[in-house]
Amino acid sequence: MDCPCCGKKIKPAEEVLSLAGSLYMACRDCPLEPNLDKNVPYSGLKPRVQRCSSCKKAPLDLVMFEALGILIEEGLRDESANLRSVGWPMVEIGYPLAYPPRLGENELIIVGEGLDRTAAKRLVKIPEIKGVILGGGVPGVSDLNKKAHRWELLRGCDLRCDVVQSLLGELVIYKNQSQIHVEFSKENAPKMKILENLYFQGRLEDVADCMCGPGTLGLMAALEGAKRVVLNDVWLPAIKNVMINLEANRTLLGIEEIEHFGFSDEGKDVGEDVDVGTEPKLVGLASGVCEFEVYHGDAKRLFEKARPSGLCLIDPFPGMETNDLIEACGVCNKVVII
Numbered sequence: 297m298d299c300p301c302c303g304k305k306i307k308p309a310e311e312v313l314s315l316a317g318s319l320y321m322a323c324r325d326c327p328l329e330p331n332l333d334k335n336v337p338y339s340g341l342k343p344r345v346q347r348c349s350s351c352k353k354a355p356l357d358l359v360m361f362e363a364l365g366i367l368i369e370e371g372l373r374d375e376s377a378n379l380r381s382v383g384w385p386m387v388e389i390g391y392p393l394a395y396p397p398r399l400g401e402n403e404l405i406i407v408g409e410g411l412d413r414t415a416a417k418r419l420v421k422i423p424e425i426k427g428v429i430l431g432g433g434v435p436g437v438s439d440l441n442k443k444a445h446r447w448e449l450l451r452g453c454d455l456r457c458d459v460v461q462s463l464l465g466e467l468v469i470y471k472n473q474s475q476i477h478v479e480f481s482k483e484n485a486p487k488m489k490i491l492e493n494l495y496f497q498g499r500l501e502d503v504a505d506c507m508c509g510p511g512t513l514g515l516m517a518a519l520e521g522a523k524r525v526v527l528n529d530v531w532l533p534a535i536k537n538v539m540i541n542l543e544a545n546r547t548l549l550g551i552e553e554i555e556h557f558g559f560s561d562e563g564k565d566v567g568e569d570v571d572v573g574t575e576p577k578l579v580g581l582a583s584g585v586c587e588f589e590v591y592h593g594d595a596k597r598l599f600e601k602a603r604p605s606g607l608c609l610i611d612p613f614p615g616m617e618t619n620d621l622i623e624a625c626g627v628c629n630k631v632v633i634i
Contacts, residue, residue, distance in 0.1 A: 299455045300455075300472070300540075301449070302452075302453035309544050334378060353398040360379045366422075383407050389468075405454060405473055406419065406428050408430070413450050427473075430447060454472050460488070464492070475533035494607065503526070504607070510538060511541045513634065528590075529573075529595075532573065574597075575594070577591060599624070609634055610633050610634065
């Protein structure tokens with residue numbers, strides 16, 4: 297399985313999980329953590345630490361300091377700017393960390409405002425920076441009556457993954473971060489607590505995740521014992537990531553076969569916005585311990601195509617009106633707002 301952005305091999309879940317826990321740790325020869333003040337202007341920062349001569353890793357503060365220096369040279373920041381002004385640093389494999397990360401090659405993606413392609417071309421030459429994204433707002437579809445909001449990948453690759461944890465196990469969720477809204481991987485995540493409670497109530501047998509994003513809730517429901525999972529999203533980039541995540545987690549989920557029926561943008565004219573679905577289209581199936589159906593389309597029309605489920609999960613954008621969606625999903629035995 298190859299990354300759709302850079303073409304490099306994507307690590308399967310079991311390999312990612314074997315790395316998590318020690319990936320961003322300092323080695324015995326690493327210099328002390330610089331602990332730079334994130335609010336001090338660039339002119340007042342004098343980091344003395346360098347990359348480790350043994351493991352070659354760099355502390356996050358050093359990477360952000362070098363990035364800020366480039367932005368100042370390109371005229372996008374001034375000497376009064378601080379480290380926070382660079383943007384949002386996102387490690388390639390996200391999981392809860394109790395310490396500042398030490399970064400190896402291509403292990404950081406930066407999301408920021410006020411960036412351009414010229415600066416991004418220089419930023420990705422910093423060994424640890426994998427990609428640079430021009431952000432602002434939340435990417436995706438919050439209202440079908442409005443245009444979808446997009447971030448722009450300026451340079452490099454934007455594919456990263458989060459380790460998702462519950463009482464019943466772990467899996468990984470890959471996402472092209474320039475097109476999928478950010479959710480931090482953390483312990484005791486409220487959404488996972490809701491799923492765990494539904495599991496203990498015996499409700500995770502036949503599940504529909506009708507606004508699935510990259511597939512987090514639906515795939516975790518399968519890990520927790522669901523026998524049938526329907527995954528749907530109106531945003532095509534999310535559905536493309538669902539298919540990646542089925543493949544990445546196939547061993548953990550007991551998947552034996554994956555069928556792909558093609559996406560809505562294949563063979564379409566350039567410039568036509570086919571990322572936003574209307575009538576749900578079946579784009580993939582996966583079979584094994586759990587049977588998966590993957591659709592791209594309007595969640596309010598999902599059960600015109602898919603058989604109603606015992607449990608329908610709705611994970612809406614914050615502030616999104618859901619009354620019509622709840623009514624449309626009422627053909628399922630139970631609807632839960634996440």
